Amino acid sequence: MIILALDVYERDRALKIAEDVKDYISMVKVNWPLIIGSGLDIIRELKERTGLKIIADLKLADIPNTNRLIAKKVYEVGADYIIVHSFVGKDSVLAVKEIGEIIMVVEMSHPGALEFINPLTDKFIEMANEIKPFGVIAPGTRPERIKYIRERLNGEIKILTPGIGAQGGKALEAIKAGADYIIVGRAIYSSENPREAARRIYEEVKGWSSG
Numbered sequence: 001m002i003i004l005a006l007d008v009y010e011r012d013r014a015l016k017i018a019e020d021v022k023d024y025i026s027m028v029k030v031n032w033p034l035i036i037g038s039g040l041d042i043i044r045e046l047k048e049r050t051g052l053k054i055i056a057d058l059k060l061a062d063i064p065n066t067n068r069l070i071a072k073k074v075y076e077v078g079a080d081y082i083i084v085h086s087f088v089g090k091d092s093v094l095a096v097k098e099i100g101e102i103i104m105v106v107e108m109s110h111p112g113a114l115e116f117i118n119p120l121t122d123k124f125i126e127m128a129n130e131i132k133p134f135g136v137i138a139p140g141t142r143p144e145r146i147k148y149i150r151e152r153l154n155g156e157i158k159i160l161t162p163g164i165g166a167q168g169g170k171a172l173e174a175i176k177a178g179a180d181y182i183i184v185g186r187a188i189y190s191s192e193n194p195r196e197a198a199r200r201i202y203e204e205v206k207g208w209s210s211g
């Protein structure tokens with residue numbers, strides 16, 4: 001039920017943190033900082049060292065052909081899921097889903113999301129219900145929005161919520177509102193003792209979610 005957002009640059013540090021906390025997490029999410037800092041092969045290494053599923057948080061938002069070219073390489077190194085933006089439209093999203101499992105962004109947590117992305121959440125949910133991704137990203141900072149999205153999203157589609165910890169979101173509130181997975185970055189990897197930080201969050205939410 002906990003996904004580690006491993007937003008560090010360094011390969012050795014990333015591998016150490018992932019190994020330290022792997023008993024308490026379900027998946028590792030890799031974003032551009034780690035890919036730029038350590039190379040794409042870090043996905044394969046993390047998967048081998050932890051045995052966990054890997055989410056590539058690329059937030060892909062290009063034309064179908066470019067999305068496809070990028071996704072192919074990322075699935076090849078072992079990514080289990082790729083996060084894609086919904087606002088580019090169904091063809092771009094489907095270009096990735098034809099190759100592997102995807103997670104769609106339907107709402108974001110930062111203030112700027114209110115300008116363009118969040119007003120379109122209903123349309124993104126509609127698209128997700130049609131496309132049937134593994135899951136969608138919803139803001140862990142706003143439990144009422146998680147609940148709103150859960151009520152409209154097909155039951156088998158998972159909700160993954162970043163923004164827990166460093167951005168102010170509360171793990172248990174997000175889960176109670178309907179999140180299947182909580183995504184936690186700095187609250188674990190910037191902690192003096194990442195294993196202990198992960199264990200505390202795990203103890204807080206265990207028993208509440210299916211993830």
Ligand code: XMP
Pocket residue numbers: 005006007031057105107108109110137138139162163164165166167183184185186187
């Ligand atoms: P922290 O350190 O804040 O890391 O726990 C959060 C991770 O999740 C990503 N993130 C988001 N992704 N919609 C997204 O699609 C959001 O609203 C959102 N907020 C945070 C962030 O990039 C980091 O990897």
